[in-house]
Amino acid sequence: MALVDEGPQGPVIHAMNRAARLAGVTLGARLTDMRALVPGLRVDHADRAGDRAALRQLALWARRWCPWTAADAPEDSPAESHGLVLDTTGSDHLFGGEPAMLAEMEGALSALGFTARLALASTWGAAWALARYAPPRSLLRGVDWANSPMLMQLPPAALRLEAETVLLLNRLGLRQIKAIADLPRLSLARRFPRHDPARNPLIRLDQLTGHLPEPVCPPEAPPLFRADARLPEPIFDPTNHLPELCQDLCDQLARAGRGARRLSLTVYRTDGETSRIEAACASASREARHLAFLFRDRLEKIKPGYGFDLISLEAPLTEAMTIRQPDLAGETETTLELAHLVDRLAARFGSKALTRLEPAQSHIPERAEASRPALAPVAPQPLPATERPQRLLTPAEEVVVLYAVPEGPPAQFQWRRRTYRIARYQGPERIAPEWWHDRPGTRLRDYYKVEDAAGHRFWIYREGLHDDGRGADPRWFLHGVFA
């Protein structure tokens, strides 16, 4: 198995698995050549952007070990040099020392399905070199680590240099880092003046030995919006402080141009416990009254214990939000009002209670209507041209029907222990099953609109035909009621 990428002369190998490597597939080779070498090679296209995003996600996941993690995947570098870098200063003792921590990392990564090569050293450069060019799980500690043979005997490629520079160094006869380190610094600086780090062995060497600092820059956490109320005396009921907290939070959100989607209210109790309730908005909001309303009926769920002296309101999830004015007359915006209504109802009855019915593209009656979240974007669909009942029973209820001829119209039916004699009928309207949805063997339906002498109008259907070979005699169902 190999992944290919588009090169200047047709597809080239971008990555491969172990079996392919053992069969002789090499990185960067052209796909046609490798196909000749390994006829059974399975090939798929590489997804560079997806890989990078996955690596960034993995960097966040790796925060379980230490707070400073970053994805080491610069834009213009080849994929095989990408990796994760973790600054584990001060975290290793939590996992029983450095070797134990490395073993745990490898185990956790392999549980996710990744093969990882790990190494630990005092600088980013040294760890990078060891991870790729030294035996797995190398540890480089000690006082004189920078001059240790393990590091100095690595090839120049371990200096995180570009392929061209590595080739140049090889041609100069510098086969080991030690050889470069032994050169006079002045001549190296003269040979590579003002080059960026990826093409400058001197800078890379200094980064490796720690002469040049290279801190890990973890991606920034999103800004935190939080309003606190510190109380001189413990209290039991946060109701009176809530409007003020909401106003404070909304001011912060307004300064940052954001709106809250989720809120959490935490009280810090005098006995050292905390209690928290959460609320959510259907669309970003920074209106203090609305936010306060979302908590109104749930404050009693807070367990005050012996009282609390700190209340904090946070917005863990926010969205960019701009102020809009729909027209000059200053009318309220329809969608905003509706979003507030949805929030208020969801705060009281749960987020799943409210659904929005919309017409959907289908002839099967129960599929001709989709129920969606209340604020889902609307895609208008045409309504069916034929007459449909005003009420639908879900599921359809089985009825006992008398008919004159097997495939003909019904004459009388019994529904909920009452008999209806059919005075007039309209139909049948035949609706075939949707073969791309339904299981094989689903029977067609013949719908009739029937009316009894008292004026009750029903929509009943016969499921299947007598000789369609899909089960026993067809059954009848009452599916809807007409106005």
Added chain:
Amino acid sequence: MIPCMPRPDPNPFPPALAAPPLGAKVKASATLSEVFAAPGGEAAALGFVMARLEQAFQERAQIKGRAAAGSHKPAASDRTPKPLTPILWLQERMVWREAGRPYLPGLGPRPLLLMQLSRPADILIAAEEGLNCNVLAGVVAELRGNPSALSFTALKRLALRAEASGVPCWLIRQSAEPGLSAARERWRIAPLPSDANPDDPRAPGTARWKLELFRSRDARPGEWEARHERTGESDEGRAPDHLDLVAAIRDGTLAETGAATRRRGFG
């Protein structure tokens, strides 16, 4: 078949359409109304409520348009079709089991926000929330029986809220006795055999209902036969839900006295 009078009907909601005085009319149609469905008439009640809501909404839009035209030119955005405002539809779970849920393809293009709750008290709370939001085209609550939560006070609250926000509110009552209520209009509805179908003599035609307005603040109580036509919007400029009302009782004096006694009875 009950004979129908050919003369123009005594329309129960008349002064509105002819020349609505600004402001006053919105409140008149946006109020709390109740409709009691006879057994088997739940779907008819639904159709009736939808027709009335559509009518109320169009009156509202007309008045708004007139007010806008009076002050400045109609905005360019008026020409582009705006998305239809939804109706909040609240259903008690028992009603849903018994009579089914509203089915959008049979009702029209207006989106429904459907909420199914099990306690009548919750329905009333949700209805009040809905009435606070004046972008809804209406709030409809379906309730079964005479629960204690549906007290005069609760209904009065709903009525006041509906009138304050200008959103019409309808209660569909199933197997319920009309007790004390603050609803401004109270209707009874039962299905009638439909008209003859012009295309097919064996098929049911235009739906007909027996409507009775037995308590009203603004209109005279009476009985009607309603003919409910669901036409497409392109048909001769008629509203999609068209309601024709014809007086049910041929003798005008009889209708008068009947209405009078009823009014006295509910005084």
